[in-house]
Amino acid sequence: MIYKLIISASLFISTFVLATSTSVPQPVPAVFTPTSIRFQTIDLYADSEDEPLAAYQIEVIAEFPSGSVSLVGVEGGDHAATKGAFAQPPVYDPDALTHSRIILAAYTSCDAANLPIGRVRIARLHVQIESTAGNAANPANDLNQERKNITNPTYRVRVIAAGRADGTRITADFEALPGEHR
Amino acid sequence: MKRWNIVLVSGLIVGLFTATIAMLLPACGSSRGSAPSARSTMSESSSRPARSGIINPNDTPQEKSVEWRRLHALPDYVQNRTALADPSCLPSRDEELWIIQRPGEAARSRARAASDDIPGGGSLMTTTRDAADNTDKQIPVPLRHTDVHGSINGYLSSVTVTQQFHNPFNGKIEAVYVFPLPENAAVNDFVMKVGDRTIRGIIREREQAEQIYNEARSQGYVASLLTEERPNIFTQKVANIEPGKSIDIAITYYSTLAYVDGAYEFVFPMVVGPRFNPPATLPADADSDRDLRAGSITGSRDGIGAVSRGAHGSSGQISEVQYLRPGERSGHDISLVLSIDAGGALIDNITCKSHVIESRRDGSRVDVRLRPLDAVPNKDFVLRYSLAGDGVRSALLAATGERGSHFSLMLVPPDESKNLRRHPLELVFVLDCSGSMNGEPLAQAKRAIERALRQLQPTDTFQLIRFSNNADSLGPAPLPATPDNIRRGLAYLRTLSSEGGTMMIEGIKAALDFPHDPARLRFVSFLTDGYIGNEAEILGQIQHRLGPTRIFSFGVGSSVNRYLMDSMARVGRGGVAYVAQGDSSTDIIDAFMERISRPAMTDLSIDWGSLPVDASEVFPRRLPDLFAGRPVVIAGKLMNSSSPDGAAVRITGTINGERRTITVPVQFSSAHASNHAVPTSAAESSFALLPLPDSSAALAMVWARRKIADIAEAATADTAVNATDLIRSLALRYGLLSRYTAFVAVDSLTRTEGSFGTSVAVPVNMPDGVKYETTVPEYK
Numbered sequence: 033m034i035y036k037l038i039i040s041a042s043l044f045i046s047t048f049v050l051a052t053s054t055s056v057p058q059p060v061p062a063v064f065t066p067t068s069i070r071f072q073t074i075d076l077y078a079d080s081e082d083e084p085l086a087a088y089q090i091e092v093i094a095e096f097p098s099g100s101v102s103l104v105g106v107e108g109g110d111h112a113a114t115k116g117a118f119a120q121p122p123v124y125d126p127d128a129l130t131h132s133r134i135i136l137a138a139y140t141s142c143d144a145a146n147l148p149i150g151r152v153r154i155a156r157l158h159v160q161i162e163s164t165a166g167n168a169a170n171p172a173n174d175l176n177q178e179r180k181n182i183t184n185p186t187y188r189v190r191v192i193a194a195g196r197a198d199g200t201r202i203t204a205d206f207e208a209l210p211g212e213h214r
Numbered sequence: 215m216k217r218w219n220i221v222l223v224s225g226l227i228v229g230l231f232t233a234t235i236a237m238l239l240p241a242c243g244s245s246r247g248s249a250p251s252a253r254s255t256m257s258e259s260s261s262r263p264a265r266s267g268i269i270n271p272n273d274t275p276q277e278k279s280v281e282w283r284r285l286h287a288l289p290d291y292v293q294n295r296t297a298l299a300d301p302s303c304l305p306s307r308d309e310e311l312w313i314i315q316r317p318g319e320a321a322r323s324r325a326r327a328a329s330d331d332i333p334g335g336g337s338l339m340t341t342t343r344d345a346a347d348n349t350d351k352q353i354p355v356p357l358r359h360t361d362v363h364g365s366i367n368g369y370l371s372s373v374t375v376t377q378q379f380h381n382p383f384n385g386k387i388e389a390v391y392v393f394p395l396p397e398n399a400a401v402n403d404f405v406m407k408v409g410d411r412t413i414r415g416i417i418r419e420r421e422q423a424e425q426i427y428n429e430a431r432s433q434g435y436v437a438s439l440l441t442e443e444r445p446n447i448f449t450q451k452v453a454n455i456e457p458g459k460s461i462d463i464a465i466t467y468y469s470t471l472a473y474v475d476g477a478y479e480f481v482f483p484m485v486v487g488p489r490f491n492p493p494a495t496l497p498a499d500a501d502s503d504r505d506l507r508a509g510s511i512t513g514s515r516d517g518i519g520a521v522s523r524g525a526h527g528s529s530g531q532i533s534e535v536q537y538l539r540p541g542e543r544s545g546h547d548i549s550l551v552l553s554i555d556a557g558g559a560l561i562d563n564i565t566c567k568s569h570v571i572e573s574r575r576d577g578s579r580v581d582v583r584l585r586p587l588d589a590v591p592n593k594d595f596v597l598r599y600s601l602a603g604d605g606v607r608s609a610l611l612a613a614t615g616e617r618g619s620h621f622s623l624m625l626v627p628p629d630e631s632k633n634l635r636r637h638p639l640e641l642v643f644v645l646d647c648s649g650s651m652n653g654e655p656l657a658q659a660k661r662a663i664e665r666a667l668r669q670l671q672p673t674d675t676f677q678l679i680r681f682s683n684n685a686d687s688l689g690p691a692p693l694p695a696t697p698d699n700i701r702r703g704l705a706y707l708r709t710l711s712s713e714g715g716t717m718m719i720e721g722i723k724a725a726l727d728f729p730h731d732p733a734r735l736r737f738v739s740f741l742t743d744g745y746i747g748n749e750a751e752i753l754g755q756i757q758h759r760l761g762p763t764r765i766f767s768f769g770v771g772s773s774v775n776r777y778l779m780d781s782m783a784r785v786g787r788g789g790v791a792y793v794a795q796g797d798s799s800t801d802i803i804d805a806f807m808e809r810i811s812r813p814a815m816t817d818l819s820i821d822w823g824s825l826p827v828d829a830s831e832v833f834p835r836r837l838p839d840l841f842a843g844r845p846v847v848i849a850g851k852l853m854n855s856s857s858p859d860g861a862a863v864r865i866t867g868t869i870n871g872e873r874r875t876i877t878v879p880v881q882f883s884s885a886h887a888s889n890h891a892v893p894t895s896a897a898e899s900s901f902a903l904l905p906l907p908d909s910s911a912a913l914a915m916v917w918a919r920r921k922i923a924d925i926a927e928a929a930t931a932d933t934a935v936n937a938t939d940l941i942r943s944l945a946l947r948y949g950l951l952s953r954y955t956a957f958v959a960v961d962s963l964t965r966t967e968g969s970f971g972t973s974v975a976v977p978v979n980m981p982d983g984v985k986y987e988t989t990v991p992e993y994k
Contacts, residue, residue, distance in 0.1 A: 071962035105416060
């Protein structure tokens, strides 16, 4: 009888303690982890309609009120669509970077017959996005609040010049869109 | 009642035990989940598994007698100097490897444990000499090949160095490689190739670039970082190289060629020599060569440490070079192709004593290729060529590009100085007798001094100083060059041997503090490999103590610290010469004696005429003296791009008390090559950024690099100069690598799985002719 009581008491206490311990808040599964720094690709498209595009110089402007966007790499465009003309990375202006501006330029010496026409991806940017508002407004590590604060920057392109192989200017539209992520 | 007490107590004990276990379980789980550094982050859509195995001081149990370190289990090989680990015994990549470290090992691994960022943490290497048959074995390293493609036009060169990194291991790695480039290299392009994709790196402030790289690395992105440790020493890091994958890094730089004794000289260094880092203050018992060389007792960590392969952190320096031991060999090799265009002049007499080359001539152009049999990167590549005809003349080349108008002026000494009378000389030879000079370098240096002593005339004076851990000399003051004194000097020279550290500062003080006889021209000649890590201190002391002395530095060896030697000559207002393995040191000293025996053109001033030169932007600021056979290159900037026809500059100086003038015509380079498809004149202003294949970019970069060097040299003598801000600002504007800027590239398209793996340093060959045993400390 006594042994039964001992066993019963032990089991009762153990069960009680285990139940209590498992009710302690556990780490949330990493479905979403708050972050202040992330990386993203930006695809740059040019649409010169029927004109063969041989050179361009543009400024890419990122708007991101709740943080900053830093250029961390410049890649060439779609090799097949540009017929290899803009496969190599464009050059950037380091002096402009010191003023937080991204100015890119590229040219090709391909034959006019091999120049891209229409809408093609002419470059890809790699950027680091640093959110500042999320951290400041989120001292309690509230994931939902963090999710709301981290928004994507928006990008636009200012065309400085676009040209044919002979150097004459043409009209072309440029667009910057967040790229794919593998 | 007593039984009930027993029942209750027993129940409580069992319950508490169970509760304790229950509470510990989630704690352990939480610890694993939070093991990554505080900066580890994930993107919104990512639910990657938490990384494990990163050393975290918070979850590292420590005891008094043993120190525990948790390492990530990745490799085929485990750090073990003597035995190849059985791969079947190794944990899988998801498991952790715990190593008990004994107290005696704690001190030398302190730097290792301090930061994951320090290269080489965790080694994937194993020793490779087979004791049974005494044969060499290759070591797998993350750098497979270096490819060098150079193009020379006039005396400007453009060189692209491609480093082919790969991962031969079965876990992800970060490759770290410390390598040399010419000290005047203006590095302005950096490209990372991942598969068939090419990403151009971005110039950033160094701290910012390092933060971006570290963040990308911790988030699993392929990234690369290029930093400068010295003007001729650089560190390349490549993160998240997956097993079996390759990543190429291409670095492009511009530089000017030296013109030495009638020939242009193209130099490409292939390995960093083992540096000695003098301690700032020596404790009384700090007389061990090993400790001195290791730098483990120095208060400064700004040197370049020399350590054996796998001994990361033992030097105590932030930057380290790991050296292969005798008998070890890596698969890393090098190829080099050079295209020389003399601009219409015929290239004459191409020689390369350092390597075996093959050349092909096509009119005024010559292509040079390194023979594959000479592909071990363990010495400087030195190519010399001359031009047919009367040799070079002074010339000024100017060009206008997107960064304004820049020029380069090569000043060639007038021939007439060869016919002028000889002045009495006061010669002080300072010989480096440290361990790295052991063997042929010291023998070459002694032959050179002996030759010089035998050429002295009775009106000359001389003195000999040796230094290693300390300095001593033949006597307290310069001796008349009498036959008896020459014999004394030669006898003293024969007694000298090499051992110990390179306390060059002692040699500098001893040589420059001698009383000077104003009736004689005083020359101090340093004969050394320059393997020190405190270059700034040396240059500062020279500037403070120089006085009327002129310094001629002689770099002795196959991979000399040319940054130090060239800088010493520049701030010492003298010259520099190099004696490589196989060179005749007597020929080189003969040329030196001939040079210093003739009066130099001094007190130079330049009348720029109608050329709109910005006098505040001409470098070097202090014009050097012109010695026979040694032209100097001056870089400058124009206030506008006007190019007046027939413009010329006039250089006036004093030779033997008489004023002489050299007139130099101005050549304005066309801004754009004629065969270029894009832009025509109508569009030039619109496409100002385009990298046109002309000399304007080269001249701009060479000018900016020269200005950076000038600022840095000024700062060694005057700490009030705010070199950091000046250099950083200039380097960012011109997109140049510097001590305070860095190139970073991130491939944000793809995120690799798992942790960023282990840092693996690329161990390098000991420079040809340098003995491992006398230069690299081995901890037993």
